[in-house]
Amino acid sequence: MLIVMQNNAAQKLIDAVCARIESLGFEPHSMPGAQRTAICITGNDGSVSKRHFADLHGIREIIQVSKPYKLTSNETQSTPTTVTVGSTNIGPGSFQIIAGPLHIESRDTAMRIAKALHEKGVTLFRANTHRPRMNPYSNMLSFDEGLTILSEIKAVTGMAVATDVEAASEVAQASGVADLLIVETHNMRHVNLLRALGKANVPVLLKRSSSATLQEFLMAAEYIMSGGNRQVILCDGGVCSFGEHSAYALDMTFVPALQQLTHLPVMMDPSQAAGSSFMVPALMAAAKSLGASGVLVDVHDDPAHSMTGGTQAITPEVL
Amino acid sequence: MLIVMQNNAAQKLIDAVCARIESLGFEPHSMPGAQRTAICITGNDGSVSKRHFADLHGIREIIQVSKPYKLTSNETQSTPTTVTVGSTNIGPGSFQIIAGPLHIESRDTAMRIAKALHEKGVTLFRANTHRPRMNPYSNMLSFDEGLTILSEIKAVTGMAVATDVEAASEVAQASGVADLLIVETHNMRHVNLLRALGKANVPVLLKRSSSATLQEFLMAAEYIMSGGNRQVILCDGGVCSFGEHSAYALDMTFVPALQQLTHLPVMMDPSQAAGSSFMVPALMAAAKSLGASGVLVDVHDDPAHSMTGGTQAITPEVL
């Protein structure tokens, strides 16, 4: 941490900051500069909160240097992590596709799409068993019914299956069926759920909140990893931005920035960001060239008659 | 809904869109314009999904007209809602303050702050019983211990108490103690929690997600109201934006825009948005002049030694 003093801060104010640092058990290093004095803190193993200095005067700015994430950092683990889902490896050197309908509408529809995907060579099937996110007036199958259908798809096609969990109480049941548990965008900050996933023995795909910074995203993954589950995949589906040309902005610079800091595999979700199927193939190609480890993509064999998410789903043929 | 055709769309493409609208049970109204044809849909009671037209050609744009929210709309209920918390009315014509420490650190600290606030005339006390949001390495009291302390504060000071709920499973227990349940920013899209709150008999203060549009915010409130609980307060604590001058952008235009569409009371959380206590008094004054129904504000009697959120907390004296 670096504490930058105002350029006219009196020596006694500087001394008070140094004394506070010492009282916290750390070591202050005062650096008188041409314009102002800055005070470095050493001896801290982790980040120090700014609040410890909130009552002191003469401070212009406090700059955090240490990062709060540890297990997700490639400073802690320098070799890239490969997460194995079913018999598919997700990690460096490969580009994997997880595909399926956004939600399970019925047993027959889901099975039909799954078979079509299996024929195209897809090995990872995903479908959400929950109702559409933010509309209380929609009807869907129950969580139990959804898992039963997924289980049947797995048995029939041999594909590994991935599905969403919405609450800590669902983790154990879902782990019995699914090969990969997905934390949707709107659940990235759902601490109880993250903690439960830290105890699960199934890999987790964590989607970035549409308002999460890089550090917030890594801290959410840190929750899962600190519970003991090291099989975490990061997935960016875009962030809120101005304009109406797509559902979310899918920022190309985020993937290399993330890869420079973490050993975890990074995937992208072009369907969520696009909101319209016409742009999904171009986004998938770009994600691959960018160096992502794969994509999560919505696929439906009859988007016009699907119950949810149809404008962004592509057909198995397009895939 | 309005379907805008490309300017060179052949008549048979226009006919196909009209036929699709009829097959959905609605009525199409084709409007040939100077540049292009637009097709209006009537007969629908609620919004129609764009996906029903995803496979048709010659469409340039689909514009949603009907809004999916109903119970939160002032078209459904034209008189403003007043929510009563303890003996305090939150609604039109008044400006209420809900104050307290961001988290309960210990029984003694919370009680001391509560007494100081009570002496200043505050009638609504809030404190979170959960650990700080996104750091798995922090330590806090248990939820049970937190509720016991809140219960004691209520008995000693007579203030109504508000606290956060993080999971559906906590709602019943918290309702037994708290006079107001708070859904934090990061839980606004937590559907299971919203559904449980719809069945609670205690008012709810719903905080806006830092990436929620006006419609998404109202839809989250719609979840609670559609479950039967009509005592909902909306509270904006800011949205993610560029720049580093504060924690979140607290957009002045959001409150009047919201008030024009809903009958629910709208509050603001200047502490969350500011991230620094120095600007909180000015934001509180501005929120009042803007026409908000009140503020949620972090208060600590010793910010420098608080365990969380201290940089944004003001002291009871400043309040």
Add this chain to the structure above:
Amino acid sequence: MLIVMQNNAAQKLIDAVCARIESLGFEPHSMPGAQRTAICITGNDGSVSKRHFADLHGIREIIQVSKPYKLTSNETQSTPTTVTVGSTNIGPGSFQIIAGPLHIESRDTAMRIAKALHEKGVTLFRANTHRPRMNPYSNMLSFDEGLTILSEIKAVTGMAVATDVEAASEVAQASGVADLLIVETHNMRHVNLLRALGKANVPVLLKRSSSATLQEFLMAAEYIMSGGNRQVILCDGGVCSFGEHSAYALDMTFVPALQQLTHLPVMMDPSQAAGSSFMVPALMAAAKSLGASGVLVDVHDDPAHSMTGGTQAITPEVL
């Protein structure tokens, strides 16, 4: 500047950074911490570019400490600046209103609105002489005609007049008529214009670009001040954000954050941010309570028949 090394950076990499700092004429201070080494730079009078270290290895992050703005900073001038426009003081302790139609549509309309505002006690009249911003197909008066009308309004009503300048070549001519020159949002980064205004002997109201950070905004003002013109008013009309509830997000936290760093007066433009007149009165009241030095507000006596900006203009009666 602080250079944060990777936690496993070898000593020779640290030495190379220190050597580079010395070669630039500054002094390095190496701080070995528990996790990693950070290197402070002193001796620099102004900010040091990160690019000087772009070819060195073992660096995790470079943190800027010194700020590039000087003349706008309240560290350079601790007393707040008051800018006098006509006989009206804009600065601490007062709240001034600059009002008028967004554009001059005709001599008669502008004069009629000016007289109505004068009767309401307004002392500062503004009108843009340029055509609407981003539509090449609109028709307006010429710059010369606009200035002639402004000159007449000034003579008839006695109000001080403010108008926009779009190019460096317009500054001299506009200075002969106007008491205040306005740099519109889309011109904040127009360096040639800023430089010409630095040589003008008329006060300048600089509007924030809808994508400017606090530092970028101050640097634009720095351009004007470094040219010799110290009469600068900062004005925030909002920034681009997600959602469609208004034209721009008008972030409440920006004004106090700016006031903490600069001695220049800070105004707000609620009309631009709102985009709809219904919310303008509430935003004006909030701006005043927030501590802004005034507002720039669009006023039209017949918004429905105005040629531009009518949806956001309020009438003189509402004002």
Add this chain to the structure above:
Amino acid sequence: MLIVMQNNAAQKLIDAVCARIESLGFEPHSMPGAQRTAICITGNDGSVSKRHFADLHGIREIIQVSKPYKLTSNETQSTPTTVTVGSTNIGPGSFQIIAGPLHIESRDTAMRIAKALHEKGVTLFRANTHRPRMNPYSNMLSFDEGLTILSEIKAVTGMAVATDVEAASEVAQASGVADLLIVETHNMRHVNLLRALGKANVPVLLKRSSSATLQEFLMAAEYIMSGGNRQVILCDGGVCSFGEHSAYALDMTFVPALQQLTHLPVMMDPSQAAGSSFMVPALMAAAKSLGASGVLVDVHDDPAHSMTGGTQAITPEVL
């Protein structure tokens, strides 16, 4: 245009809206729906301003349907435009690289980089002759000196050269030397400059403002095209967003969204968005796969000793 009435709007309010539409010379089409009445407008050749209805009551929302851009639209010209710069075609089916240092620091440096790029097969050289954007305290060559150096580079290497114009007054002079004129991000809304470029007989590369929506970007291009110059290349260098992982968010969804609406070629500027050279190669590869027509990329043979933009420049070898 579609005017959506409040659900309880009286018939006389609906009639008043229809009467206003007729008074503007257009035709109203009233559509009574289950929830509310919507009124379509036909007969308008171009967009109708919302302000014409600002004084009427009972209106819930006004939705624009017609778009203000014409010449940039692929409804006006269905075949994609190819822009020829020197002997290089920029348009569908190819991916071109425009490379060079962000600014000309000296004749020798620029010439050395140009020769290195020429050897690598680059045919389009770019260098800005202006000083760095937002710092008044930096020193650079004059515009004249810059153009002379560019002219010499063109003669020596045979590469086509591109350079930035900052003011309308520079267009004629720059057109005499450069094969492509660049409008930088901060000048996208600089109307005088766009108008001057509309009269130029040299192709223009227009960079997206970091706060421009898709429509605003097309309207800026419309300015140039409506002046007579049809040789316009659109280039996206990213938009402002939250977080600090890069300089700007480079939204993958923007390119296909733009390509669906316009016939103009679309390029990307990964260097501007990245702000750090390490991620530029991955962004270039992704831009190509995405279907962009090329990239504008900062290249310097000694980034550590460059005067500007060095952190984002890659070397000719990396390119």
